[in-house]
Amino acid sequence: xxxxxxxxxxxxxxxxxxxxxxxxxxxxxxxxxxxxxxxxxxxxxxxxxxxxxxxxxxxxxxxxxxxxxxxxxxxxxxxxxxxxxxxxxxxxxxxxxxxxxxxxxxxxxxxxxxxxxxxxxxxxxxxxxxxxxxxxxxxxxxxxxxxxxxxxxxxxxxxxxxxxxxxxxxxxxxxxxxxxxxxxxxxxxxxxxxxxxxxxxxxxxxxxxxxxxxxxxxxxxxxxxxxxxxxxxxxxxxxxxxxxxxxxxxxxxxxxxxxxxxxxxxxxxxxxxxxxxxxxxxxxxxxxxxxxxxxxxxxxxxxxxxxxxxxxxxxxxxxxxxxxxxxxxxxxxxxx
Amino acid sequence: xxxxxxxxxxxxxxxxxxxxxxxxxxxxxxxxxxxxxxxxxxxxxxxxxxxxxxxxxxxxxxxxxxxxxxxxxxxxxxxxxxxxxxxxxxxxxxxxxxxxxxxxxxxxxxxxxxxxxxxxxxxxxxxxxxxxxxxxxxxxxxxxxxxxxxxxxxxxxxxxxxxxxxxxxxxxxxxxxxxxxxxxxxxxxxxxxxxxxxxxxxxxxxxxxxxxxxxxxxxxxxxxxxxxxxxxxxxxxxxxxxxxxxxxxxxxxxxxxxxxxxxxxxxxxxxxxxxxxxxxxxxxxxxxxxxxxxxxxxxxxxxxxxxxxxxxxxxxxxxxxxxxxxxxxxxxxxxxxx
Numbered sequence: 001x002x003x004x005x006x007x008x009x010x011x012x013x014x015x016x017x018x019x020x021x022x023x024x025x026x027x028x029x030x031x032x033x034x035x036x037x038x039x040x041x042x043x044x045x046x047x048x049x050x051x052x053x054x055x056x057x058x059x060x061x062x063x064x065x066x067x068x069x070x071x072x073x074x075x076x077x078x079x080x081x082x083x084x085x086x087x088x089x090x091x092x093x094x095x096x097x098x099x100x101x102x103x104x105x106x107x108x109x110x111x112x113x114x115x116x117x118x119x120x121x122x123x124x125x126x127x128x129x130x131x132x133x134x135x136x137x138x139x140x141x142x143x144x145x146x147x148x149x150x151x152x153x154x155x156x157x158x159x160x161x162x163x164x165x166x167x168x169x170x171x172x173x174x175x176x177x178x179x180x181x182x183x184x185x186x187x188x189x190x191x192x193x194x195x196x197x198x199x200x201x202x203x204x205x206x207x208x209x210x211x212x213x214x215x216x217x218x219x220x221x222x223x224x225x226x227x228x229x230x231x232x233x234x235x236x237x238x239x240x241x242x243x244x245x246x247x248x249x250x251x252x253x254x255x256x257x258x259x260x261x262x263x264x265x266x267x268x269x270x271x272x273x274x275x276x277x278x279x280x281x282x283x284x285x286x287x288x289x290x291x292x293x294x295x296x297x298x299x300x301x302x303x304x305x306x307x308x309x310x311x312x313x314x315x316x317x318x319x320x321x322x323x324x325x326x327x328x329x330x331x332x333x334x335x336x
Numbered sequence: 337x338x339x340x341x342x343x344x345x346x347x348x349x350x351x352x353x354x355x356x357x358x359x360x361x362x363x364x365x366x367x368x369x370x371x372x373x374x375x376x377x378x379x380x381x382x383x384x385x386x387x388x389x390x391x392x393x394x395x396x397x398x399x400x401x402x403x404x405x406x407x408x409x410x411x412x413x414x415x416x417x418x419x420x421x422x423x424x425x426x427x428x429x430x431x432x433x434x435x436x437x438x439x440x441x442x443x444x445x446x447x448x449x450x451x452x453x454x455x456x457x458x459x460x461x462x463x464x465x466x467x468x469x470x471x472x473x474x475x476x477x478x479x480x481x482x483x484x485x486x487x488x489x490x491x492x493x494x495x496x497x498x499x500x501x502x503x504x505x506x507x508x509x510x511x512x513x514x515x516x517x518x519x520x521x522x523x524x525x526x527x528x529x530x531x532x533x534x535x536x537x538x539x540x541x542x543x544x545x546x547x548x549x550x551x552x553x554x555x556x557x558x559x560x561x562x563x564x565x566x567x568x569x570x571x572x573x574x575x576x577x578x579x580x581x582x583x584x585x586x587x588x589x590x591x592x593x594x595x596x597x598x599x600x601x602x603x604x605x606x607x608x609x610x611x612x613x614x615x616x617x618x619x620x621x622x623x624x625x626x627x628x629x630x631x632x633x634x635x636x637x638x639x640x641x642x643x644x645x646x647x648x649x650x651x652x653x654x655x656x657x658x659x660x661x662x663x664x665x666x667x668x669x670x671x672x673x674x
């Protein structure tokens with residue numbers, strides 16, 4: 001094509017609100033968006049809008065308006081619905097709803113690790129922060145339940161069940177991490193973590209010798225004694241918690257990818273105080289009463305507190321690596 | 337007047353400094369567009385029609401702050417797109433406020449109630465809520481039911497939390513002056529600090545091409561709407577600009593007054609026209625052929641334009657060009673009459 005012809009095409013491409021295909025004189029092509037032109041060049045963004053490209057006009061053979069014209073499309077949509085309005089129930093995010101990565105824990109104390117990972121302060125039962133460019137929310141929903149409501153309210157792009165667990169594998173100590181490949185309930189029903197999610201999680205946590213992978217059993221009561229834990233142990237079953245099953249079920253129902261990463265608070269041979277057996281929203285009053293039982297009880301609580309601190313730190317370190325990696329996997333906003 | 341004294345003094349000092357330095361062209365308001373994506377599809381908007389990959393793109397916090405430093409304008413208007421869709425909008429606002437800029441955070445308020453906790457009230461920050469009229473008119477303008485009510489609730493909450501709140505209304509053919517007067521009453525009752533009004537620009541990419549106001553129609557509409565203004569009404573605009581809208585004054589456009597920076601770079605020549613982009617603010621000021629724009633240029637795209645981004649800087653500059661204009665401004669501020 002002659003140079004005046006190319007210049008005419010450049011002007012049309014510049015006024016076009018869609019992608020174009022630019023053919024070089026050597027036969028290669030470039031798809032992108034023309035946002036400017038000069039006396040001797042054209043300025044473009046590539047198709048993903050990640051790179052600016054300057055193309056000399058002398059190298060251009062022709063330009064096709066190959067992509068959808070966004071302005072024409074907007075006009076057609078408006079013509080079609082002329083007079084009618086979008087309903088009030090339309091999302092406040094429009095086409096750009098990008099839910100947060102949702103971290104669900106049972107107890108407020110478990111939020112500390114997540115708050116560290118998402119760069120926020122731990123003040124209440126909800127912590128909001130960021131994983132890179134993406135929003136993150138952490139909620140303490142209480143032992144056992146509350147996951148479904150949280151998933152419905154937050155409309156997350158990804159859900160992570162995290163917090164403390166008890167070890168069912170004798171090789172695990174306080175602060176060791178269990179990445180769930182499956183979670184199961186007491187009847188044996190199991191939900192598996194999607195393989196692509198597991199792959200990304202494994203890569204993110206690679207090199208940390210304290211991470212093991214396996215099944216997590218979700219019980220309705222805390223397994224507090226060595227005997228109780230040994231009775232629940234099975235080959236491949238690493239840990240026990242109270243929440244991961246309900247989190248996994250809520251996420252699956254909402255069509256949101258999920259995973260569970262728990263940190264061991266009590267190894268198999270460590271017995272928890274009796275007041276921890278029942279699932280409660282807060283253990284403070286019970287712990288205070290227990291501490292009044294004598295020096296041995298008080299020392300037991302001090303030891304438990306130390307284990308909790310170690311566990312929280314280990315979990316925070318892991319979440320710092322895991323969070324950004326998996327949040328990119330989640331359900332995104334408009335993709336077309 | 338709906339402009340705080342501190343802001344007026346800062347702008348006055350800035351303009352006088354430019355005059356003393358004999359700068360022919362200087363920026364007054366940086367129009368910062370950190371993104372083009374929006375959660376509404378308004379009939380008169382020609383800003384957001386881009387391929388999805390570009391709509392997902394956004395300026396970083398550092399790019400926004402660098403643009404403000406480079407430009408030096410005392411006021412920054414954060415527009416778009418819907419700025420509250422930017423994940424780091426609070427950091428951008430905080431950075432600009434820390435630089436002493438007076439920031440107008442423009443929003444349709446759909447996400448405002450959710451985002452208020454990320455922002456901090458400050459005398460340098462005004463939340464500028466897009467409101468095109470009473471409930472029916474506004475919802476029609478933004479093509480979604482319930483937006484007016486959402487915005488009103490968000491304004492109430494923002495005012496309650498101590499934020500400065502202003503409104504920004506774009507008017508199109510068919511606007512009813514009486515209804516707009518009722519709208520002004522309603523906004524004042526909500527506790528907004530001031531209101532901004534402007535005719536819409538006839539973007540060639542906007543879906544509705546039938547309702548842009550022509551110049552004469554604009555004058556008639558604004559003359560009726562702003563005739564004998566009520567004492568309670570406060571406008572966050574130069575009185576001379578309002579008089580221009582009413583047809584009582586004639587101004588030429590000052591396209592360099594509100595330079596625009598977005599994901600493509602510095603936009604030539606103004607916020608409304610996209611004739612090209614340059615990488616630096618200096619290139620924008622020095623390499624743009626300004627004589628090709630404005631009413632006197634006979635550029636057809638400028639003939640009906642009376643939008644505040646082009647004429648408000650002219651009005652502000654005019655205020656300090658003669659004692660008569662300064663007197664008229666002061667008189668309008670004191671008496672409330674236009």
